[in-house]
Amino acid sequence: MNTEIKAGGLVAIGGLAQAVVYGLLAFAPLGAQGMAYGVYAGLASALLGGVVGGFLGKAPVQFGGPRSSTALIIAGSLFGFMSITQQTEQLLLLVGAEVIMAALLVALAQRQGLGKLMQYLPAPVLIGLNTTLGLFSAYKLIPAMLGFAVYTTLWQVPANALLWSAPALVVSMLTLAALVYCRVVQPTPYGLLLGLAVGLTAHTALVALWPGPAAPTLGVEAQTPFNTLANTPLQHLHDTAVLLAQHPTLLVQMGAGALVIALLIVLESMQSMLQVDQALNTRHNTRTELNALAWANLLCGFMMALPSSNYFSRSNAGLGMGSTSRRSELWYTAALALALLVAWPWLALLPLAMLATLVAVSSLFLIQGSTVQLFAKCLHRRSWQSLSDTERFTVIVVVGMLLVTALSNLLLGALAGVLFAAVYFLRQQSDTGLHSITTQPSARSRTMRPRAQRQRIDSAFQNLKWVRFEGNLFFGNSPAICIRLQDELKGTPLVLLDFSKMRYIDDTAASGLARCLRMLSGQASTLVAVLPSNINPASAGLPLLENALASAQVATQWHIDDAFHAMEEHALGKCHVGETGMDAEQTLQASHLCDGLSHNQTADLLGMFQAQTLQTGKVLFHEGDPPGGLYILQEGQLSAWQQVGNSSERLMRFCPGSLVGEMALIDHKARSATLVAEHACTVLSLPLGQWQRLQAQHPDIAHIVLGNLAKELALRIRLSNLSLALLQ
Numbered sequence: 001m002n003t004e005i006k007a008g009g010l011v012a013i014g015g016l017a018q019a020v021v022y023g024l025l026a027f028a029p030l031g032a033q034g035m036a037y038g039v040y041a042g043l044a045s046a047l048l049g050g051v052v053g054g055f056l057g058k059a060p061v062q063f064g065g066p067r068s069s070t071a072l073i074i075a076g077s078l079f080g081f082m083s084i085t086q087q088t089e090q091l092l093l094l095v096g097a098e099v100i101m102a103a104l105l106v107a108l109a110q111r112q113g114l115g116k117l118m119q120y121l122p123a124p125v126l127i128g129l130n131t132t133l134g135l136f137s138a139y140k141l142i143p144a145m146l147g148f149a150v151y152t153t154l155w156q157v158p159a160n161a162l163l164w165s166a167p168a169l170v171v172s173m174l175t176l177a178a179l180v181y182c183r184v185v186q187p188t189p190y191g192l193l194l195g196l197a198v199g200l201t202a203h204t205a206l207v208a209l210w211p212g213p214a215a216p217t218l219g220v221e222a223q224t225p226f227n228t229l230a231n232t233p234l235q236h237l238h239d240t241a242v243l244l245a246q247h248p249t250l251l252v253q254m255g256a257g258a259l260v261i262a263l264l265i266v267l268e269s270m271q272s273m274l275q276v277d278q279a280l281n282t283r284h285n286t287r288t289e290l291n292a293l294a295w296a297n298l299l300c301g302f303m304m305a306l307p308s309s310n311y312f313s314r315s316n317a318g319l320g321m322g323s324t325s326r327r328s329e330l331w332y333t334a335a336l337a338l339a340l341l342v343a344w345p346w347l348a349l350l351p352l353a354m355l356a357t358l359v360a361v362s363s364l365f366l367i368q369g370s371t372v373q374l375f376a377k378c379l380h381r382r383s384w385q386s387l388s389d390t391e392r393f394t395v396i397v398v399v400g401m402l403l404v405t406a407l408s409n410l411l412l413g414a415l416a417g418v419l420f421a422a423v424y425f426l427r428q429q430s431d432t433g434l435h436s437i438t439t440q441p442s443a444r445s446r447t448m449r450p451r452a453q454r455q456r457i458d459s460a461f462q463n464l465k466w467v468r469f470e471g472n473l474f475f476g477n478s479p480a481i482c483i484r485l486q487d488e489l490k491g492t493p494l495v496l497l498d499f500s501k502m503r504y505i506d507d508t509a510a511s512g513l514a515r516c517l518r519m520l521s522g523q524a525s526t527l528v529a530v531l532p533s534n535i536n537p538a539s540a541g542l543p544l545l546e547n548a549l550a551s552a553q554v555a556t557q558w559h560i561d562d563a564f565h566a567m568e569e570h571a572l573g574k575c576h577v578g579e580t581g582m583d584a585e586q587t588l589q590a591s592h593l594c595d596g597l598s599h600n601q602t603a604d605l606l607g608m609f610q611a612q613t614l615q616t617g618k619v620l621f622h623e624g625d626p627p628g629g630l631y632i633l634q635e636g637q638l639s640a641w642q643q644v645g646n647s648s649e650r651l652m653r654f655c656p657g658s659l660v661g662e663m664a665l666i667d668h669k670a671r672s673a674t675l676v677a678e679h680a681c682t683v684l685s686l687p688l689g690q691w692q693r694l695q696a697q698h699p700d701i702a703h704i705v706l707g708n709l710a711k712e713l714a715l716r717i718r719l720s721n722l723s724l725a726l727l728q
Contacts, residue, residue: 008331011063015332016339017193019046020347022066025359026074026306028140029082030091035355037092039222039347041306042066043340049308050333052296053326057310059273059284060325063332064296066306069264072133074098074306075140076410077257084247089236092225092304094254100301101258102265103294109266110290128397129264129417131371135402136410145172145357167206172357175199179361195358222347225304253411260414261307269293269310274479278512281486281519371398386536391504396420433477433509435470435501437488445564446650448716450590450657453572460571464494470501478509482516489520496567497529497549500560503540510544517552526570527554530563565653582656584611584684587634590657592712596704605701608694609684620660620675620683627664627671629687633657636681640673653678662709665691 023042027034042065049064074095081094143157147169178198182191229236244250273289276282289310296308374395377383384392397420405413440462449457467485489495497517505513521527529549537543549556557563585606588594594602609632614620621628623643638654651673654660660675660683668688695702 004325004328005331007061007328008063008333009335011189011328012332012335012339014190014193015046015063015065015336016043016343017190017196019043019065019336020196021192021355021358022068022071023306024355025068026066026071027078028359029075029078030088033088034078036223037225037228037304040224041304042071043336044224044303044305045300045308046336047333047340048299048303048305049296049310050329050336052299052308053292053310054330054333056288056292056295057326057329058288059276059310060280060282061276061328062269062273062289062310062326063329064308064310067264067268067309067311069129069133069268070261070307070309072136072410073257073260073264073414076136076414077253079409080253080257080411081250084250085243087239089229090240090243092228093236093240094250096225096301096304098254098257098301099261099297099305099307101254102261102307103297103301105258105262106265106290106297107294109262110287110294127371127394128401128420129414131398132401132405132413132417133410136405136413141357141359144168144359145176145361147172167203167210170206171199171202174202175357176361179358192358195361199355199358222344256415257411260411260418263418265293265297265307265309266290271479272311274483275512278479278482278486279515283483283487433469433471433473434481434484435468437484438466438468440464441466441496443564445561445568445653447565447568447653447655448658449568449655451592452590453655453657457568457571460494461567463492464496464567465489465492466496466498468498468501471503473502473505473509473513478512481509482512485516486519489525491523492520492525494567494571495520495525495527496563497527497554498560498563499532499545500530502532502545503535505541505545507541507544510541510548513545514548514551517549517554521552521554526567527552528563528566528570529554529556530560531556531558533558559650561650582634584609584634587632587657587684591632591659593632593659593705593708595708597701601698601701601704604698605694605705608690609686612683612685614677614681614683616677616680618677620677620681621671623671623674625671627668627688628661629685629689629691630662630665631660631686632684633660634682634684636677636679638675638681638683639678640675642673648674659709659712662712664688665709666706 019042020039021042023038023040023045024035025038026041027038030037046063046065051064053062053064077095077098078091081091085091139154142154146157147164147166148157148160175195175198179191179195182188182194188194269289270286273284273286277284293308293310296310300306300308371394374387374391375398377387377391378395387395397417400420401413401416404416441464443466444457444461465488467489473481517527531545532540532542535542546556555566557566582590585602588602588606588609594605597605611634612631614636620631620638623641633654633656635656638658638660640651640654640660641648642651654675661671663669663672665686665688691702694705
């Protein structure tokens, strides 16, 4: 069977239950009659979004339908509208107008190119928004989970004790168990559908076997809002217009709700498209997708359906079977319509309380487990101080939105989230996660090498790209970052990934980064990464980053200088540091100390040097020691270390052919660093006494040597200037 057909058909199976559940969630404030409208509103949103997206959209494996977040905003709007009018017809028209306004705002976003703001998607704000929405919906639907009718609020339970039903409680508990198993223990994209099947089976059996009435578990027959508006529709429109004129605050509420819905549609749909593009290595125009969303939601508003937000199916069905075009969405819509025709006669049998349980439990899964852990940390002062900036901001967002929701309503709580989003956008403008990608960087490691090696490194580094990350890497900005990495690093043989200034990474960003790096590794690229050292590993997600790099077989270092040194060693193709096989004369020639000397003068100079060996870890001289002369490294590797506070910092590495301690010949001052053998070394030493004898007996040789030393010192100054780029 064609992969596009399979992709669309399989996702439609899960999409049917999801559309029904989110529709019920949106219209739950209207009670039993609202639940009937909700079935229609959710399914109509899925069909309209799928058809429009299939014909106008371009991104692959995107399926139209309602989202839990936008459904909850509709529910919040209804609660606000009901404080002014109780007329069902007017409430339905107000909701339709709000969705139309949201569609116009999405179109405006397309005109202004706001899809590009996806790289600044506020992760803590969306976490706070989802947590608040989940808590709100769960709180509103607790009575349904306990065996009451869904329109019984928590404070009305004592006065309506007779509405409680034992069969309803049994159905709720069985449904709850099925959903927890299907979404936590053994996650499956069809968890809602399986929960629906378990609840319906339990309800059918209990109605047949349980003695006595089971009124709260009776089904509700799905119907469209047009059935309610069919009687004198023009009169309903006139009455709604008069209501808006008499209550201007309704317009404010509608505008606020439309703004939040539009914001969620743009953020969530563009985020989904970027994730698909990242996974399939494709690129699509965000304006085209926003255009399709605007048209789809305009139709949804006129049809009084839920807002449609294109989303990447969590089942990954399309990707898993190779779907790479939008044709799968047309098959999704066809399969959904067929399933709807078959299931429609059965919708009247669905028990009200069981459906409410589905809605409540699905909303509970919006509450992020990581958010709960953050609040647990906040109980202790020391734990709060150990949190990263992002984690603290997440806690502030959740608390702020919950307070506003508790003091007023869900809609104003969501608006508080929008304000937090604005603050976060401004904050992220200078903290996007990816600082820069530098081609042919001038920076080098602090390593002294012979001239020939430096030339080889300079040639190899013409094909090196230095990728510097900064700030936070999270599910909001990681798709855009990974797409940019795929585009700009494709075919690059040498890549240096600098995470030294990264503060936080989440699991989604780590997963996307690992997939991107595996692709680059498969292209025969050599990758080295620098890990951040000045962060709290647990709160910053450092283990996630390390696992992602390990899965892509990326070598890691803890200092940028070490990373550049590793890249240089790779460019030189050396199997083991220090294995050069140079004799004493070749070492002297490689050091360029004898440049300009004749063969006899070079022999005279070489005769004043003495060979000396050092085992690994042994010290050649200590910081503060009196000057002892000049050294030339023949084999092995030396490092210069300087004491900085309570720690030591590596100042320079020395490879065979490098001059060491040359300043002692010029200023005769104490040693400024400690020289340690990193590998077994052989050095040629020119003691200070021998140097003074050379100056007295061969002033012409000493004069040329001093000139060469001056060139060497000038070179070191240049290298030091280049190495400053590593610290900026």
